[in-house]
Amino acid sequence: MEQKAQILFKDIPKFYIVDCCVVFSFFNDKLHVLLVKQDHGPSIGMWVLPYGFVLENEDMDNSARRILAAKTGLVDTYLEQVRCYGDANRYPYARVIAVMYYALINIDDFDKQQNKPDNIKWFPLAEVPQMKYDLNEMIHAAVTRMRYRTMEKPVGLNMLPPLFTMRQLRKLVEAINDKPRDKRNFVKLVEEAYYIEKTNLIDKKNSKRGAALYRFNQKLYEQYLKEKL
Amino acid sequence: MEQKAQILFKDIPKFYIVDCCVVFSFFNDKLHVLLVKQDHGPSIGMWVLPYGFVLENEDMDNSARRILAAKTGLVDTYLEQVRCYGDANRYPYARVIAVMYYALINIDDFDKQQNKPDNIKWFPLAEVPQMKYDLNEMIHAAVTRMRYRTMEKPVGLNMLPPLFTMRQLRKLVEAINDKPRDKRNFVKLVEEAYYIEKTNLIDKKNSKRGAALYRFNQKLYEQYLKEKL
């Protein structure tokens, strides 16, 4: 294989590749994005997206998972590639092609982690600072894609704990779409999505009266998908 | 810059990058995809997507345009990146990362071109052959994205001539969504999208009575977008 490749790929240029992650979480009724303060290199002191080089023999998606785990400690997170940024001059120090992913994580899982890097910080989406290169554009593209995907599939639940109240869910949807929802209409909407099942459990942390806890049911979701056809 | 890069990027692996194009056109009331019969290399004789290596100092999108122009002769085509395929073993002869685009072209413009390569062929979408690697998956992803995009923006018109009849437009939409439309309801839909303006011109090629020709009006479209807010 190596010899064949040498003939076929003679004089073909090669490129550095980085995976960039736009990591979303939800708390204080707001979407947040995780940024990293650079501690070396030409952007030292600047906020950037978590990134890392793709390695030899490493699937590109796995590379993104590795980079994500390095900053958050989390594995098995929801991760989706958005697109690739390949302009010749996007990064001034070398030709580096960036493949951008977004991840959806539950902030409780993140908070539980030990030994988190101290150069990371959650920014509310509306307060993300101006960054270098095309990083702000990346976040914008990630938000757009995430919005679309959360309408199409219930992946937004990755930003909530396994048990959540109707209020939490509504606030999440409001934050994702940056638009308030009528409380009663929202309940009806969720009831139609019957794969979000009401449990007998009551959350007493956020109200005196207590609120019913709901959870995602995978089996019911598969049934729901079949019925929708 | 080169010296700095040598320090920063010491021991970082580099990769070959190809752009792949899923080229769509519309004729005989069907969507078609352009495939290329390989005339060299390990897949000789097989149908593949038009592809080519990204060059040094070439923006990745421009690379896709160059590749597209080589097969179709067309410039200024509608082109959108879909995503990047980066599994370590996706291509067995070397680590090659593919960035996939789709293009929408008007078949009349294509047919007008001189000196077209003779190893290319239009396949109706339903008759695309089984191909090597992840190429069929790429087409599927391109169709999905193209469907979504054509609902969101009138980019599907790139597959019609500048002047088109209501029937052509309806057949195009039917082909894109693989679903028939009621003729009368469709007219109402297009009338609401008032940026598709009726001209005084009549097409007599496809019917004895003659059919009104419509065209896209960019100014009206911008106005429409403003009003939609």
Next chain:
DNA sequence: TCAAAAGTGTTAATAGTACACCCATGA
């Protein structure tokens, strides 16, 4: 006892779907 969040139905407006006949023309 009262503040704070939970829970709960009905009506109006809008958007989408179903459906069938006459028209103009060239062959």
Next chain:
DNA sequence: TCATGGGTGTACTATTAACACTTTTGA
């Protein structure tokens, strides 16, 4: 004169949006 595709309106259904009061309970 007739076969072919062009053109047109109305009624029904489904979906979405608007809207306000009562309940529970811990502090």
